[in-house]
Amino acid sequence: MSRFPAVRMRRLRRTPALRSLNFKVRVHPSDLVYPVFVDERAKSPVPINSMPGCFRFPLARLVKEVGQALELGIRAILLFGVPSRKDEVGSSAFAKNGVVQRAVRVLKREFGEDLAVMTDVCMCQYTTHGHCGVVRNGRVDNDSTLEMLKRIAVSHAQAGADFVAPSSMMDGQVRAIREALDDSGFKEVGIMAYSAKFASCFYGPFREAADSKPRFGDRRSYQMGYGRPSEALREMELDLAEGADILMIKPALAYLDLLCLAKSRFNVPIAAYNVSGEYSMVKAAARLGWIDEREAVVEILTAIKRAGADLIISYHAREAIPWLSRL
Numbered sequence: 001m002s003r004f005p006a007v008r009m010r011r012l013r014r015t016p017a018l019r020s021l022n023f024k025v026r027v028h029p030s031d032l033v034y035p036v037f038v039d040e041r042a043k044s045p046v047p048i049n050s051m052p053g054c055f056r057f058p059l060a061r062l063v064k065e066v067g068q069a070l071e072l073g074i075r076a077i078l079l080f081g082v083p084s085r086k087d088e089v090g091s092s093a094f095a096k097n098g099v100v101q102r103a104v105r106v107l108k109r110e111f112g113e114d115l116a117v118m119t120d121v122c123m124c125q126y127t128t129h130g131h132c133g134v135v136r137n138g139r140v141d142n143d144s145t146l147e148m149l150k151r152i153a154v155s156h157a158q159a160g161a162d163f164v165a166p167s168s169m170m171d172g173q174v175r176a177i178r179e180a181l182d183d184s185g186f187k188e189v190g191i192m193a194y195s196a197k198f199a200s201c202f203y204g205p206f207r208e209a210a211d212s213k214p215r216f217g218d219r220r221s222y223q224m225g226y227g228r229p230s231e232a233l234r235e236m237e238l239d240l241a242e243g244a245d246i247l248m249i250k251p252a253l254a255y256l257d258l259l260c261l262a263k264s265r266f267n268v269p270i271a272a273y274n275v276s277g278e279y280s281m282v283k284a285a286a287r288l289g290w291i292d293e294r295e296a297v298v299e300i301l302t303a304i305k306r307a308g309a310d311l312i313i314s315y316h317a318r319e320a321i322p323w324l325s326r327l
């Protein structure tokens, strides 16, 4: 019989140099997508109470903010607009001079192809009722919402967006947008589909940030229930068939199992959205001195990548870059 086990796992962990060898999952700045809020009413950056360290930026500050992110190595942003005017059908979401459209033009003029500009395509920030679609008889009406989403997506493409990201969870939204983009001459504009978007309490801080809380009811008639994993796979299959270029799972942390499944099943880039509530929990615990923020953020981002995410949308993106290089 051999003596004490020939296999000793700790040999690979003995020194910092051995531990740093590159047979492990590492998050790279270009894995990250930085979400940016642009606020039509803001004169200077407005701190978001529920998301310490995040701001709603005025148009005039956008180039500076995004430029700094680019310098750190971030290559993509996801833009959210906070308009000065809301109405029943969210018409400022597709206005030629809407806040997102103007922001995209400014950023594209400044950074061109060095920056991938992705835009959230939804209605909730733009409607008085705060729902993600057109409300008819107290319900969110699927097919009339598709018509609005098409207009929003095309208006973003006209402004110069590289990718549009439909997030309203309407049936057929990817196909409708794909066709609208193609018909308007934007064959090269891609779609990152919020495919498996769950009705989640973790969006709470975002709704404060974007002023997009539903004024009545909730979003459970269109966002998914978290107890039904096969439905998430079905949503992803459908979005792929409808022409999605990137599939997204959202939120990330409570859904790592689905990320892993999606990665093994679909041969397209998989994105994970590390949402506002996930961000704010880390910030809150760190403020109380209960966790080490840097270590927590790096561990979280690494876990999301390890589970299968090719892209990670995270509010931590900017601040995390210097922390990642010390891995």
Ligand code: PBG
Pocket (backbone or CB within 6 Å): 120, 122, 123, 124, 132, 167, 168, 202, 203, 204, 205, 206, 207, 212, 274, 275, 276, 277
């Ligand atoms: C818009 C949208 C939401 C988020 C992204 N796009 C809010 C929602 O669905 O209520 C949430 C992002 C986050 O919490 O970080 N529909």
